[in-house]
Amino acid sequence: MTIDTDASDITLDLHALGETAESEIASLPAAINIRDVSVYYGHFRAVKDVSVDIPRQRITAFIGPSGCGKSTLLRSINRMNDLIPSARVEGEILYHGENLYASYVDPVEVRRRIGMVFQKPNPFPKSIYDNVAFGPRVLGYKGNMDELVEASLRRAAIWDEVKDKLKQSGLALSGGQQQRLCIARAIATEPDLILMDEPASALDPRSTLQIEELMAELKQNYTIIIVTHNMQQAARASDYTVFLTMDDDRAGYVVERDVTMNIFTRPKNRLTEDYVSGRFG
């Protein structure tokens, strides 16, 4: 199985993938290898022994009931958990074969390469232009900033709506526009991976659809990991799905991971089946 970046017919592509076995996913080039990762908050273990490979230039969805640690797992990929003093990560997260938790790794550099979009749109209280230019500026970008801002806004499918008001505050935009602005902001630093933590949960259905369409566009150039509560969204928008749930000790673990089609149509595990059919969670 080779990566088909020309995803002219995503549905067909998915059907084709649906026929593949789980082992086929492993043969795809991985953007991230999560190896035996456990995340602790103080003494509490929030995520235990997760090993997952994230395929490159695909959309991978983390789904599972509330509190199963999917956001925690996502945030450990760009070392966002470092901001929480009590948080601790065990195991390895490999990025191009390099362990992101090796002692020599600078978390700031990690976040430059692995961008993030948050649950609640959080544009800076600055102009639309400055929101996008913020990342490149702090990283010392020397090229043409106007071009970079325009390119990022175009990729985030918001350029046409904001091109005449780049000097206006990013907070004056609607919720859906703010979230696309945040995606433009994440793209502007040219990461190759984008983490999205329930990016559409605060948005109306139309804006949600726009975000999902945008993700389908973006996966041609980026690897995307999305955490979502919305199973329809996972089914519609993702290529691969990782289902997590929590154990009796409230620690989240991976139950099943597969091509999205398989997770939703023929799950192997009873827990997965119960969850995707809405019987629990």
Add this chain to the structure above:
Amino acid sequence: MAAVPSGATGAVERSLAGSGRDWRGLVFQVLLLGALLLTLVVLITLLVDQFTRGLPVFVDRGTDFLTSGLSSNPEKAGVGQGIVGTLLTGVLVALLCFPLGILTALYLEEYAPDNRLTRLITINIRNLAGVPSIVYGLLGLTVFVAVFASLGFPNSGRNIMAGALTLTALILPIVIITSAEAIRAVPQSLREGGYGVGASRWQVTSRLVLPAARPGILTGTILALARALGETAPLLLAGAILGTFSTSGSLNDLLTGPYTVLPMTVYDWSRKPQEEFRQLTSAAIIVLLVITLFFNALAIFLRNRYQKQW
């Protein structure tokens, strides 16, 4: 449409009408209004009293009162020295207090680990904010004045720098607390957004957190400064006397010579036996009120100017 039985309408009407006037609610409302009026009456009495006595001075002498120096002759005495002293003190306190207070607040909120030591320090800063100002005056006398004296400064070290340092110590805890609260009010999502695009802690702090906290910090620090400029007790101890500022025009003489501030002028004049000084005292109080009001207005203006929502 079918007619509704009249009995049913009557019941609905009665229940909608409620049980007449809410007397307890009314009494409470009157009580609240009374509390407000009592406060206002005290304030207005004070203002009317001072203005009726003080205003004639401005009418008779005009700007002469604002520019004249201290004098034992009520015909010649003015608040010029006091205004210079108060404004110079304000500048010195602002220069010392703002950077020190804001940097401390940033450290406590953004950099310091959340452990027992940090919490102990925070609690103690809060306690310091409640220490009576006269205690800071003692600090000024035994530390700042003594240090300047031992360094061989003229006037036994009783200069405006010792006074400004004393007032800085007095309002520093307030500046730190209000700044820390403004910084804490900056939503975590803003910081996460900054870290998310690869900004370092210094960049997040300087480019996102500090600008977002600016309105709150400015308001708090300026109000604290206004309070410092109205203080008399600590400066009584820290050497503000009714000395006259040097007129040599040299900054060095200004900073190391004798000094006074407006509240000191008010205090001194109020103790003088001549009836004319009663009027002068009121006039000086009006000037002091105008200066304080100016700072409060400035604080409100800056807060509105930089108001940002998130």
